[in-house]
Amino acid sequence: MDDVEARRRVIEAADRLYYGNGIQAVGMDRLRTESGVSLKRLYSLFSSKEEIVLGVLSHRHQLWTQGLEAQVSQVGAPQDRVLAVYDYLAGWFTDDTFRGCGFINAFGEIGTAPSIAAAVREHKESFQRFMVGLVAQAGGSAELAGYLALLAEGAQTTAAIAGSPDPARQARRAAQTLISAELGDRTTVTV
Amino acid sequence: MDDVEARRRVIEAADRLYYGNGIQAVGMDRLRTESGVSLKRLYSLFSSKEEIVLGVLSHRHQLWTQGLEAQVSQVGAPQDRVLAVYDYLAGWFTDDTFRGCGFINAFGEIGTAPSIAAAVREHKESFQRFMVGLVAQAGGSAELAGYLALLAEGAQTTAAIAGSPDPARQARRAAQTLISAELGDRTTVTV
DNA sequence: AGCGTAAGAGAACGATCGTTCTCCACAAAA
DNA sequence: TTTTGTGGAGAACGATCGTTCTCTTACGCT
Numbered sequence: 001m002d003d004v005e006a007r008r009r010v011i012e013a014a015d016r017l018y019y020g021n022g023i024q025a026v027g028m029d030r031l032r033t034e035s036g037v038s039l040k041r042l043y044s045l046f047s048s049k050e051e052i053v054l055g056v057l058s059h060r061h062q063l064w065t066q067g068l069e070a071q072v073s074q075v076g077a078p079q080d081r082v083l084a085v086y087d088y089l090a091g092w093f094t095d096d097t098f099r100g101c102g103f104i105n106a107f108g109e110i111g112t113a114p115s116i117a118a119a120v121r122e123h124k125e126s127f128q129r130f131m132v133g134l135v136a137q138a139g140g141s142a143e144l145a146g147y148l149a150l151l152a153e154g155a156q157t158t159a160a161i162a163g164s165p166d167p168a169r170q171a172r173r174a175a176q177t178l179i180s181a182e183l184g185d186r187t188t189v190t191v
Numbered sequence: 192m193d194d195v196e197a198r199r200r201v202i203e204a205a206d207r208l209y210y211g212n213g214i215q216a217v218g219m220d221r222l223r224t225e226s227g228v229s230l231k232r233l234y235s236l237f238s239s240k241e242e243i244v245l246g247v248l249s250h251r252h253q254l255w256t257q258g259l260e261a262q263v264s265q266v267g268a269p270q271d272r273v274l275a276v277y278d279y280l281a282g283w284f285t286d287d288t289f290r291g292c293g294f295i296n297a298f299g300e301i302g303t304a305p306s307i308a309a310a311v312r313e314h315k316e317s318f319q320r321f322m323v324g325l326v327a328q329a330g331g332s333a334e335l336a337g338y339l340a341l342l343a344e345g346a347q348t349t350a351a352i353a354g355s356p357d358p359a360r361q362a363r364r365a366a367q368t369l370i371s372a373e374l375g376d377r378t379t380v381t382v
Numbered sequence: 383a384g385c386g387t388a389a390g391a392g393a394a395c396g397a398t399c400g401t402t403c404t405c406c407a408c409a410a411a412a
Numbered sequence: 413t414t415t416t417g418t419g420g421a422g423a424a425c426g427a428t429c430g431t432t433c434t435c436t437t438a439c440g441c442t
Contacts, residue, residue, distance in 0.1 A: 022300050024215040105299030109213050124352050147365035154345030161315050174338035181368045
């Protein structure tokens with residue numbers, strides 16, 4: 001097993017364990033057992049647990065971004081591409097391992113560590129930028145994109161706590177209303 | 192110091208420490224030191240740390256509810272009473288100890304404990320009911336109330352992570368748009 | 383074959399976790 | 413004054429934390 005493969009196994013196991021149980025609740029011994037990577041190797045690949053957490057967040061950011069872009073790319077009409085964000089959320093919320101946004105959870109638990117707080121902030125800023133671009137393609141303002149991002153964030157926490165995927169559809173309908181209010185209804189082409 | 196006063200000191204210290212540092216990061220020794228209540232007394236007042244966390248959540252629920260109702264009660268016009276929710280958030284977000292919603296944080300960190308998850312769920316359901324009532328007074332639907340609750344939830348996490356109180360005002364403007372879309376603009380009386 | 387070295391398993395380290403127990407001081411009752 | 417008992421301070425408990433170290437095995441090189 002080379003270093004690349006070992007890192008992959010560690011990050012994958014850590015992501016699953018930290019996300020499902022909380023970060024502090026999972027010790028290095030458990031991570032060793034479930035990743036199959038010895039403690040010595042773990043500490044040669046990562047300098048500390050905090051580095052592993054940062055690696056997990058980076059990995060999660062990639063998965064999120066790729067999944068989101070894949071969902072959006074399946075849709076053509078600019079306004080529907082914006083709404084596809086909430087369809088992506090709806091699919092995620094029905095995953096039975098769903099337990100809210102891993103970044104928000106990490107921030108609440110160990111956001112006092114500056115490097116963790118920074119990683120979470122960057123992820124959320126990246127999502128904001130993504131929404132601004134997507135909304136701009138539909139002719140909408142950055143202000144509108146901010147509203148739609150708030151709805152997406154609210155849907156994530158509400159779905160996690162209520163244990164229901166419904167907030168995704170609810171957020172989608174609210175987004176439709178906000179888009180229509182700024183842009184008018186463009187489901188039929190106007191010239 | 193009677194039991195009532197001792198409980199008050201424990202809950203107050205625990206709330207401050209857990210909210211500011213995360214729950215698992217604060218041990219019973221620190222809680223003993225900062226509350227001034229001995230470990231023996233602590234365990235005669237509460238059967239376990241989990242009971243203390245539940246007490247903190249209950250206390251936080253009371254503070255939140257009272258503060259919210261106080262803010263809303265200062266306003267007369269039904270639509271403005273709805274918007275006062277976001278003014279309450281704006282005030283909270285500027286508190287320099289603000290670190291997001293304590294319930295969301297607790298859920299992410301130790302939501303695997305059923306009693307904690309239940310307490311968080313009840314708090315959020317209570318807020319949903321509050322919004323439904325408030326929106327109904329303005330002639331709005333439960334569906335609209337759901338949208339406005341999502342905005343409030345999203346504003347809390349976004350403000351915490353971005354470290355800015357601005358999402359409160361952003362959510363307020365989005366809420367205004369959603370209210371106008373369902374009810375029309377009622378800032379001047381229409382007959 | 384003999385030697386050097388990297389990596390494995392997991393014991394060990396000091397610290398701290400939640401919880402319990404011991405010991406002592408002081409106040410009320412006899 | 414002596415006895416009894418309640419509650420405080422904090423030591424102690426076993427477990428587990430993140431991290432390091434030891435010991436052993438096994439493989440590459442000459």
